[in-house]
Amino acid sequence: MAESRRVLGIVFGGASVEHTISIRSARAVIAAADPERWRVIPFAVSRSGLWLTPEESNLALTGIEMGGPEEIADPPSRRSARILPATSAALMQCGAVFPLIHGASGEDGVLQGFLETLDIAYVGSGVAASALAMDKARCKQILRGIGIPVAPGIVVSCNEWLSDPTAVVRRAAEVGYPYFVKPSRGGSSIGAGRVDSREEAAEALAAAFACDSEVLIEEAMPSPREIECGVLGSLNGQPPLVSPLGEIRTQRAFYDYVAKYEDPGTELIAPTQLDPEVAEQLQQAAILAWDAVGAEGMVRADFLVGTDGSFWLGELNTIPGFTSASMYPLLFEANGFPLTDLIDRLVDLGIERRADQAASRRGLERETQP
Ligand SMILES: Nc1ncnc2c1ncn2[C@@H]1O[C@H](COP(=O)(O)OP(=O)(O)O)[C@@H](O)[C@H]1O
Ligand SMILES: [Mg+2]
CATH class of the missing domain: 3.30.470.20 (ATP-grasp fold, B domain)
Known part of the structure; x- marks a missing residue:
């Protein structure tokens, strides 16, 4: 009998501090995806950005299920090739992909752009909304x-900080104590801190600038x-x-x-x-x-x-x-x-978007025919 299920790729792990959460998210989605609708293929990504093959990804998940560390290690035989031809071939077979990498390179439009380039349907926001x-x-x-309503505050660049830190501390003081300092493109509260007095400012700003080249200084609620x-x-x-x-x-x-x-x-x-x-x-x-x-x-x-x-x-x-x-x-x-229905809805939305994009491309082609 012909396979009527669609292949659903789950991409997880990745470089962010939320690597472990991503693994847990992926395991929950894999367990809840309706087996009558989806044949799930896992794509684990190590912290250094190497994509494991589906076979390596399954092995990694089995190791974690058996109580091993919640961590996607680099495949030992490989040092630099980020994605092997066999892995991209498996990716191209997917009817849809569910990106579950949080933060940098997964949630910021980079992975979404990669999937757009490959013309694969995927769950969630597109490139621009993700980046924004x-x-x-x-x-x-x-x-x-x-x-x-958003917190009143200012945005400071790393160049301003490096060229005149005293001026930045002075501008921050005008926001009023206590204030919050945080990297613009951060997450998990890494590099975020509350500043209650001038003495605490330099350390908090340095911690935020260690994470991003732009930092928000906001009134604290x-x-x-x-x-x-x-x-x-x-x-x-x-x-x-x-x-x-x-x-x-x-x-x-x-x-x-x-x-x-x-x-x-x-x-x-x-x-x-x-x-x-x-x-x-x-x-x-x-x-x-x-x-x-x-x-x-x-x-x-x-x-x-x-x-x-x-x-x-x-x-x-x-x-x-x-x-x-x-x-x-x-x-x-x-x-x-329930999670099973939520996954169905999200994947169907990704598939619908790709079909709409293809239809508008076809429409454009017709319009531009002589
Ligand atoms: N302006 C603020 N006033 C009070 N608390 C804040 C403010 N900004 C951030 N926080 C605290 O810091 C946490 C992390 O900040 P957030 O902007 O959500 O960054 P992240 O992306 O790291 O979660 C918030 O959940 C909140 O507890
Ligand atoms: Mg937050």
Whole structure:
């Protein structure tokens, strides 16, 4: 009998600090993908950017399942070839690919551009929306422009910092203490820190500039609630769906790296209780932001909400975590989308986009025929 299932490639691992989370996300998606619809092929990527073959990827996953370290090691026989011909041939067989690499090279448009070049359908936002959402400085400029509240602050370049650090510390002081410093294209709170006085400024700025050549210096919201909202695309050009709101509660000074990945005291509440009027404003802002950056497939919008109900949109994540304890799938599960159905919807959206692109290319060809 002919195989009626489509091949779904799952790309995971990668260079970012969220390497381990990516592996967990991939394992959750592989376990939940409907076996009647999808034949899943894993594509593991090591921290140095080497793509393992599907066979090597399966071996790596088996090792992890058997209790080995959650880490994609470089294949021992290979030093430089990033992707072998056999791996790209397997990739070309995929009916769709689900990119699950968070952060740099996976969530910032680079992987999306690679898949576009190969003309493979893929889940999630395209090149431009991915790049824009990753770049907090530019993304906030756009959000501010359409009236979505974002933290007031300034953006400083590495050149300015290197040529006159005292002037940068002085400009930062004008934002007002305490302020937050963070890399524009960062994640996982790496290089992000709160500055309470002038004495702390230089160290925090140096840490942020170690991660990116542009740094945001923002007014700090006092005692914010960390509220997250999912947006999911709809087929046939219908408006996207917005999830109920979720909340992260941490006992630490802010939602830093330790709170995210190490502190067992961090609580995730999905869905959470919020004043209904504020909740609706957040959901509307998430949809407006989705439209403004041209997001597709899925987005998790993260907000900071003040004690008076005012809020700032902090960031848009175009490849949110998909582990069994991740906010985005939990919020949609609460909204009637078990992970298996969520995966179906996301992959179908990627396939629909590629078909639409092909149809518009054909239309253009017809128009330009003599
Ligand atoms: N302006 C701010 N006011 C208060 N807390 C902030 C501010 N900016 C960032 N934070 C804290 O730092 C965390 C990480 O910042 P965020 O901008 O989300 O970067 P990342 O992409 O690293 O998650 C937030 O979840 C929040 O706890
Ligand atoms: Mg964040």
